[in-house]
Each structure stands twice: as structure tokens, then as C-alpha cells.
Amino acid sequence: MTSQRADQQRQWLDAQLHLLDRQVLDVAGVPIAVVDDLELADIPVGEDLPVGTPPPVITALLSGPVLGTRIFGGRPPESRLHRTPWTAVSDVGVVISLAIRGETTDLTWTERWVRDHVISRIPGGRNDPEREQKDSSASKRGSS
Amino acid sequence: MIITDLLGARVFGPDFLGFVSDVRFWLDTKSIGQPAQLYGIVVSPHARSSSLGYERSDVRSPSPIAALVRWRHRGSFLVRWEDIQRLDVGRINLRPGFTKVSSQLP
Secondary structure, eight states, X not given: OHHHHHHHTEEEEEIIIIITTOEEEOTTSOEEEEOOEEEEOOOOOSSBOOTTOOOOBEEEEXXXXXXXXXXXXXXXXXXXXXXXXXXXXXXXXSSEEEXXXXXXXXXXXXXXXXXXXXXXXXXXXXXXXXXXXXXXXXXXXXXX | OBHHHHTXXXXXXXXXXXXXXXXXXXXXXXXXXXXXXXXXXXXXXXXXXXXXXXXXXXXXXXXXHHHHHHHHTTTXXXXXXXXXXXXXXXXXXXXXXXXXXXXXXX
């Protein structure tokens, strides 16, 4: 009975089935990445594991350029993989939800760079449609 | 270590048993931010590719794909973390007297 209750409080995740290739959404629901790999806590490799060794845990979701390595084998250099710490994960379902904003991670640096260096230099590129909409609706309320 | 170092690894115990087709974790759902702990590895005797979850759930459709995937992954089983003796790159050794558990998802 106790083990049944414990099982009900557990969420089972198979890496390939539930985690890899899943879309990652930030706290605002904006898609920011796809899970390409998972980083595990240090596991002794190449030596016998003593009985009672605690199981490793997932420390981070990794995203990066893995198309080439998936086709031709190998693995991309660690410097090319972006880490999202597992502690930022708030829910695992059809998508993986984070409890942080995407702008605070390295995952969206290309979007931010294009926004700051390209889009913002186009005339009108600094306008924020959402803010303009809010301002216009506020002024309408004020006039009425 | 990253998870793709484990996926597809050959499993011995001491004879060849199969390939790691998936790695199972569990996490406590009582609160957010709980660590996902490794529970075990799913070993497939015949294929190292993903089984799409067919052999681990009650999904039966589309039936031709389900039948094909189930046949490719026939005899799959789960080995708990406690039964893993040694991890090498591309190779996993199991402890003597290891236990095969059903790979069905709870």
C-alpha cells in the first residue's frame, strides 16, 4: 500500500520517450529550445561501481547543433552545447516548461543579438506593438 | 556524462544481453525542482534504436507499426541502477545475479 502511494507520487521518465527532442518553453510559454541531450551528474566511468552507489541525477538539459553528430556519429564539443539547469524545470509533459524567462539563458542569444544589432536599426524596429496597443487602450479609457 | 553516451551501449552480464534502448528516471512530483534520479536502463536484445514506447505502454495503434516495433524490441527488459557494475564508453557490465524487470512503464 505504501509503495503504491509512493509510486503515485513518482513521475516516470524514459529519456528517449519523454525528454529528448521535446520542446522547451520558458515561463511565458515562449518556445526557446529543443532538448538534444541530457547531462548526468558525475558517474565513475571505467571503474567498478561500489554497491550502494547513489544513482546519478539529471543536472541539465542540453541544446545545440547535433544534426551532424546524429547523422555521422560523435558528439559536439561541450562549448557548443547550451545548458539549462534541471532545477529550472517546472513541468514535464508534452512539452518541458521552465520556471525562468528565456532571456536569462544562453539559448536565445542569437535572437537577442539579431534584435539588438539588426532589427533595432530598421526604421520602426524599436517599436513594441504590445506596448503601443496597451498605451492606446489606456488613453481611450482615460478620454472616456 | 551525457545521456547519448549510454544510449546504444552494449550490455553484458557476463554474456552479451543487448543494447541500451532507453534510460529510465523518476522524480518526486510533490514539489517543483525535484531531481530526476536514474532508475534503470531498458535493454533491448535485438535493436539499439528507440522503440517509440510501444513495448512500454498499452498503445496498439497504428497496428502495423506497433507490431513491427514490438517484434524488433521483443524480449526487452529493465535493469535497475543497483544491478549495474561498471560503465565504460559503449559498454555496460551488470552485477552477477542481476534481476530482469519488466520494461513496462508503471
